[in-house]
Amino acid sequence: MPFTDRITLYTAHFSPYAQRVRIALEEVHADYVIHEIDPHHQPDWYRGVSPLGKVPAITFGGPDVPPDEPSPESVKLFESLPLLEFFVDVFPEANLLPTDxxxxxxxxxxxxxxxxxxxxxxxxxxxxxxxxxxxxxxxxxxxxxxxxxxxxxxxxxxxxxxxxxxxxxxxxxxxxxxxxxxxxxxxxxxxxxxxxxxxxxxxxxxxxxxxxxxxxxxxxxxxxxxxxxxxxxxxxxxx
Ligand SMILES: N[C@@H](CCC(=O)N[C@@H](CS)C(=O)NCC(=O)O)C(=O)O
CATH class of the missing domain: 1.20.1050.10 (Glutathione S-transferase Yfyf (Class Pi); Chain A, domain 2)
Known part of the structure; x- marks a missing residue:
């Protein structure tokens, strides 16, 4: 069954860590929204998305809210390599990692x-x-x-x-x-x-x-x- 929970990616276009996650989202054909963060001048609310205060991070699931008003009901995930593993798990049909x-x-x-x-x-x-x-x-x-x-x-x-x-x-x-x-x-x-x-x-x-x-x-x-x-x-x- 396709995975349909809403995903917001918090990113900075210069960041290679953030690009990892964006590439994966493209490869799995996820429906996602991008919100650009300046990681060096980040808004206070962003700590509620990434306690590390770094990009990338994602929210997934929860109600439809503006990206700069993240819902307490969405799941917050961060760290680029675990995020890649997450997409491997939730989009197995995209074959980001073979089963062998x-x-x-x-x-x-x-x-x-x-x-x-x-x-x-x-x-x-x-x-x-x-x-x-x-x-x-x-x-x-x-x-x-x-x-x-x-x-x-x-x-x-x-x-x-x-x-x-x-x-x-x-x-x-x-x-x-x-x-x-x-x-x-x-x-x-x-x-x-x-x-x-x-x-x-x-x-x-x-x-x-x-x-x-x-x-x-x-x-x-x-x-x-x-x-x-x-x-x-x-x-x-x-x-
Ligand atoms: N280990 C993290 C590294 C992420 C990272 O260092 N991102 C940088 C941008 S390239 C950042 O947000 N820096 C802001 C800061 O360290 O305050 C990951 O893999 O996601």
Missing amino acids: PILRAKARAFIAIYESYVNAHYKDVLLFHKPVDGLLQGLEKLQAALPPTGFAIEQWSTADIAVIPFLSRMLLYLDTGIGNYDEEGEKKLKDAFAGERFARLKQYVQEARERPSFKVSFVSDEYQVAIGRKVPALQRRPA
């Missing part, structure tokens, strides 16, 4: 590699001027986990939804000078991506960017650059 336990484990391992070896390094490099070596090593681990062609477990899955919002921004931001990089590190990263070292990873990102769910949630490179240039944490600052 081996493929499920492989998809989760791919996400775990990203979370354990890439994400924190990426944040440090992008926002805090830190050296890039750890990030490059993490990206090599991620690339090594990819099959020769196709997506992380060959078919499209939550594994790809979890990492593509970050990898696509990584490449775009580097090309357009967005990020508070250490200068030497920025050059190292650019050189690494310009050559063959990450050829498979770049091909993977390119293919994922063709998904309609990616396109509608990313909007366009120009749009992401324009909003990225307005996020204070992403601007270059003196070391």
Whole structure:
């Protein structure tokens, strides 16, 4: 039976975490409403949706209310990876994660590699001027986990939804000078991506960017650059 409870997604279009959830909602063809939040100047009522005060979060179920007046009767869910699992559970027919336990484990391992070896390094490099070596090593681990062609477990899955919002921004931001990089590190990263070292990873990102769910949630490179240039944490600052 199709899942029909109302869903409101609280999001910020620059946020790769929030894009994970938007992609999943598109992939499962959910009927949902979007409400944009500035996570750095959030309204007081938003704490009632996300006690962490972060995007993404969703409300689901409950009466039909405006997004900025969330009902106490709706369920509030947050944290992007558990939200992906939630959509796997409530929209099984969308096949965001195959039923085969081996493929499920492989998809989760791919996400775990990203979370354990890439994400924190990426944040440090992008926002805090830190050296890039750890990030490059993490990206090599991620690339090594990819099959020769196709997506992380060959078919499209939550594994790809979890990492593509970050990898696509990584490449775009580097090309357009967005990020508070250490200068030497920025050059190292650019050189690494310009050559063959990450050829498979770049091909993977390119293919994922063709998904309609990616396109509608990313909007366009120009749009992401324009909003990225307005996020204070992403601007270059003196070391
Ligand atoms: N672990 C969270 C991270 C979400 C997150 O850090 N979101 C950022 C935007 S990219 C945010 O809302 N930051 C506001 C803050 O930390 O106050 C998830 O996976 O959903």
